[in-house]
Amino acid sequence: MGKTKIVAIVGSLRKDSYNRQLALAAKAVVGDEAEFELIEFGDIPLMNQDIEFPAPEAVKRVREKIKEADGIWFFTPEYNHFFSGVLKNLLDWLSRPVSESEPPVLIGKPAAISGISPAMTGTAMAQDHLVTLISFLNMKVMNSPRLTIPSAMQQLNQEGKLELTTSAPFLEKQAKAFVEFIQQ
Template sequence: MKKVLFICGSLRRDGFNMQLLRLASERLPASCSWSFLSYGDLPLLDQDKEFPAPAAVARVRAEVAGADALWIGSPEYNHSYSAALKNLVDWLSRPVEPGDYSTAAGRGKLVAISSAAGASGGAFSLAKLRELLVMLGCTVLEEETRIPLGKRFGQTALALLPEEEAMLERECSALIARLAD
């Protein structure tokens, strides 16, 4: 059974990106198990406090290490990803054993990315996130889902348009195919 770990870059419990990730999780086949990463308790990265890793960091690293793929839902904050997500990625980029980067939980992972945001549908955020993840040796799916929220900003529930449903389906299919490789 392949494991997918969903990571929302927005710490809001029911924000649009969390809702989009939930919709993605509902589209995964029974051959996949999935869970959502809770990381709101991560401290800000401080090199004075890296070794031994704080308990929250160790827990998050174990969850990431145990996943066959990550699916990151990134909000767009000032044309970039959120500070919370960058802090998480920074922790995951660091070695568990000092100096041995092969022990870093977040390097070289298979990652799917998506965003729900303003007019760009999160295109700026996703471009920067992709660059960051590629720099860390991750394989980032070419398929990505971008949802321009527009008038939906005033609503609470995220309803997808047919073409957005199709985009999400394509991304899920691409991820499933890569997991089967």
């Protein structure tokens, strides 16, 4: 068996989103313990059954990454007490069968959830909604530890880049737990 493969899905398309920066921090924490790749999915069209078969190339590309992954780590922002529409759209595509003979790619995949937000509540509500959806999609959810980081502005450096301070040990704990969770 090769090295554990983790695919990160960031629920924001913004180039320097706090959650993208958090995913990159997680990649650094994971280090050599696992392969870690951020999936780019800004080119995924809106879910539309009229174009489902054959799937658009962007959807095929992401599905292949998911199939190759041993675990999926979600980094979700919180928009109006929910996860983002772009993340929901991606999950709608990934929830569909690949073909008449091939099931959806998320079934049985281990999943972890993290999130950072400028709000005082962090991303707890968005994470709870996301757990509801991915549980319905039959993913294997690591419910604990989950990481929700509030008040993101307090963990930014002078250039406005994320530099985890008080949250760093919690990210390290979650990364270690997720690698173990996947390998069980």
